[in-house]
Amino acid sequence: MSAILEVRDLRVEIPIATGTLVPVRGVSFQVERGKTLCIVGESGCGKSLTSLAIMNLLPKRAKRTAGQLALAGADLQGVDERAMADLRGNKMAMIFQEPMTSLNPAYTIGNQLEEAYLRHRRATRAEARERAVYLLEKVGITAAGSRLRQYPHQLSGGLRQRVMIAMALMCGPDLIIADEPTTALDVTIQAQILHLLASLQREFHMGVMLITHDLGIVARVADRVAVMYAGEIVETGTVHEVFASPLHPYTQGLLRCIPVPGKTRRGEHLGSIPGVVPALFGEATQCSFANRCPHAMPACTAAPIPLTAIGADRAYRCVLPVEACVANQARAVAA
Amino acid sequence: MLVYSLKRLLLACLVVLTVSGITFILTNAAIDPAKALAGDSASAADIDAIRKAYGFDRPLPVQYFDWLGSALIGEFGESVRMRRPVATLLLERLPVTMSLGACALAFALLLSIPLGVVAALKPNSAVDRVALSLSVLGQALPTFWFALMMIILFGVILRWLPISGSDTWLHFVMPAIALGYYATPAFMRLTRAGMIEVLASDYIRTARAKGLRPPTVLFKHALRNAVIPVVSLAAVQFGFMLGGSVVIETIFALHGVGFLAWESISRSDIPVVQAIVLLISLFYIVLTLLADLLNAYLDPRIRVA
Numbered sequence: 001m002s003a004i005l006e007v008r009d010l011r012v013e014i015p016i017a018t019g020t021l022v023p024v025r026g027v028s029f030q031v032e033r034g035k036t037l038c039i040v041g042e043s044g045c046g047k048s049l050t051s052l053a054i055m056n057l058l059p060k061r062a063k064r065t066a067g068q069l070a071l072a073g074a075d076l077q078g079v080d081e082r083a084m085a086d087l088r089g090n091k092m093a094m095i096f097q098e099p100m101t102s103l104n105p106a107y108t109i110g111n112q113l114e115e116a117y118l119r120h121r122r123a124t125r126a127e128a129r130e131r132a133v134y135l136l137e138k139v140g141i142t143a144a145g146s147r148l149r150q151y152p153h154q155l156s157g158g159l160r161q162r163v164m165i166a167m168a169l170m171c172g173p174d175l176i177i178a179d180e181p182t183t184a185l186d187v188t189i190q191a192q193i194l195h196l197l198a199s200l201q202r203e204f205h206m207g208v209m210l211i212t213h214d215l216g217i218v219a220r221v222a223d224r225v226a227v228m229y230a231g232e233i234v235e236t237g238t239v240h241e242v243f244a245s246p247l248h249p250y251t252q253g254l255l256r257c258i259p260v261p262g263k264t265r266r267g268e269h270l271g272s273i274p275g276v277v278p279a280l281f282g283e284a285t286q287c288s289f290a291n292r293c294p295h296a297m298p299a300c301t302a303a304p305i306p307l308t309a310i311g312a313d314r315a316y317r318c319v320l321p322v323e324a325c326v327a328n329q330a331r332a333v334a335a
Numbered sequence: 336m337l338v339y340s341l342k343r344l345l346l347a348c349l350v351v352l353t354v355s356g357i358t359f360i361l362t363n364a365a366i367d368p369a370k371a372l373a374g375d376s377a378s379a380a381d382i383d384a385i386r387k388a389y390g391f392d393r394p395l396p397v398q399y400f401d402w403l404g405s406a407l408i409g410e411f412g413e414s415v416r417m418r419r420p421v422a423t424l425l426l427e428r429l430p431v432t433m434s435l436g437a438c439a440l441a442f443a444l445l446l447s448i449p450l451g452v453v454a455a456l457k458p459n460s461a462v463d464r465v466a467l468s469l470s471v472l473g474q475a476l477p478t479f480w481f482a483l484m485m486i487i488l489f490g491v492i493l494r495w496l497p498i499s500g501s502d503t504w505l506h507f508v509m510p511a512i513a514l515g516y517y518a519t520p521a522f523m524r525l526t527r528a529g530m531i532e533v534l535a536s537d538y539i540r541t542a543r544a545k546g547l548r549p550p551t552v553l554f555k556h557a558l559r560n561a562v563i564p565v566v567s568l569a570a571v572q573f574g575f576m577l578g579g580s581v582v583i584e585t586i587f588a589l590h591g592v593g594f595l596a597w598e599s600i601s602r603s604d605i606p607v608v609q610a611i612v613l614l615i616s617l618f619y620i621v622l623t624l625l626a627d628l629l630n631a632y633l634d635p636r637i638r639v640a
Contacts, residue, residue, distance in 0.1 A: 055544060057540060057543055057544060085543075085546045085547070085548060086546060087546065088543070088544055088545065088546035089544060089545035089546035089547075090546055093544070093545075094544040096537060096540065096541065096544075098537050101536065101537040101538065102537045102538055102540070102541045103538055103541065104538040104541070104542070104556050104560070105538070105560070105634065105635065105636055106556075106559050106560050106633065106634060106635065107555075107556075108635075115545065115547065115551075116545040116546070116547075119545065119546055119547055119548075119551075120546060151635040151636070153635065153636045164541075167541075167545070
């Protein structure tokens with residue numbers, strides 16, 4: 001299985017008045033064809049900027065560097081903005097968090113769907129319309145033909161997100177980046193949208209990079225997980241490995257925050273991770289989680305912690321050896 | 336869209352009716368029509384005779400409905416001073432004023448929208464600062480002074496443009512600039528603010544994520560939404576321009592409606608003044624209506640309201 005997206009050592013720097021902000025600091029991962037990678041982390045950990053950096057849609061002031069950034073084997077770093085625009089919406093597409101504001105209020109759904117197809121394919125308007133109707137039906141919108149003439153304000157949030165998904169699929173992309181696609185939706189709609197994404201992914205055999213802060217979503221749809229904290233990946237592995245035996249104290253903390261049906265008793269305190277994400281100025285000089293970590297020791301603040309690989313595609317970023325991490329988790333679960 | 340248009344149209348008719356009533360009352364309160372008609376040297380008996388002959392002794396509401404009835408069929412009476420039908424006078428003068436207003440508005444929009452877009456693309460850049468200075472200057476300069484300065488520079492010193500009359504299109508260049516320049520700052524600031532806001536919106540990010548080319552993103556997705564408030568303002572400004580043409584037409588001796596208004600007011604020519612006020616308010620109302628409809632076309636969310 002070849003990787004559709006390869007990212008190695010991705011950094012984003014934003015110069016501001018008081019120094020340089022580094023919200024993404026050396027992130028590496030792969031997305032494979034037909035698989036879903038979930039990037040998990042709390043607000044401000046650099047998830048969204050990572051996805052915008054891949055699409056080359058960062059704010060103007062932000063600077064992107066990477067050891068490697070390749071889509072289906074083709075380098076994305078050397079290409080100019082013109083060539084990037086040829087890929088966006090074509091080979092790689094993005095679904096955003098806010099369906100309410102992500103569609104242009106002045107144009108019909110049909111116009112906005114067709115425009116992506118007409119931009120990247122040599123097609124007539126009729127062909128583009130046919131494709132739009134086909135995909136609207138695929139994403140579960142009934143009476144697709146008449147929906148094309150509607151404006152965004154005439155649709156509910158769930159419908160708009162379905163339209164956004166159809167729009168991302170217009171050119172049959174290899175990679176879909178979905179940045180918290182269900183956060184703004186009702187819980188019942190969330191499940192429908194996730195189910196839809198998963199079935200479309202199987203049908204069109206795409207790579208999906210799903211950004212979320214919701215571990216429940218991760219458990220349901222991910223093949224692989226990358227946990228991000230303060231601009232770094234602190235743990236990565238298959239969804240089974242990470243949920244069954246989380247190694248990094250941050251991952252362990254995150255998992256304790258979700259109630260488990262049948263196990264968490266009524267009135268019992270859910271876990272929480274005290275403290276806040278540190279400001280991301282300059283280079284890392286220590287473990288960025290040290291100030292919130294229950295197992296912090298002098299070694300944690302002495303130097304930056306490297307990502308340690310264990311096995312082919314499992315890695316974690318902690319000074320403790322694997323056995324100690326596993327023991328910590330076992331103690332925490334028992335308590 | 337049809338229901339929306341009809342509703343707007345009905346509202347516009349009511350406004351015209353109100354304006355005509357107020358105009359009628361105000362002119363009759365300000366000037367005694369019989370005295371104005373009789374002239375300064377007339378005796379009290381002459382004035383009384385005229386009052387009876389022209390029906391000015393009837394109650395005001397009766398006179399108003401009488402006048403309104405004739406106005407509805409385009410009959411505005413006869414000019415007291417010029418002894419010619421008001422409708423003919425207006426029709427003669429109207430093309431000049433309309434051309435002036437249209438040229439002024441076109442000048443203002445063609446200058447301010449591109450400037451506003453460029454300023455919005457690079458906020459706080461040199462272009463933005465120059466545009467800002469222009470707009471401050473535009474709002475600070477009195478129209479008549481700006482017009483006179485232009486006459487001195489382009490008419491007297493450089494001799495590029497004619498300074499009075501309305502024979503060729505060249506005669507309209509300076510009046511249109513003088514009249515239009517005043518509206519430019521507001522258009523430009525509104526375009527700039529609208530573009531900055533729209534360019535930061537989520538749907539612009541979506542458009543870029545689709546791989547659309549920068550001109551498509553800028554003109555199709557951004558400008559369309561950014562100019563919606565400019566359209567409303569343009570209609571209002573066009574009404575102001577018709578009013579402002581009184582000053583400009585007098586300066587440049589353009590024989591339009593504005594010049595006629597100035598002449599008639601100074602000579603207490605009531606039928607002409609009433610007709611002109613009604614005409615200009617009618618324009619104002621039609622323009623506002625057009626702006627509403629154009630807005631509804633540009634912004635589909637308005638149509639359902």
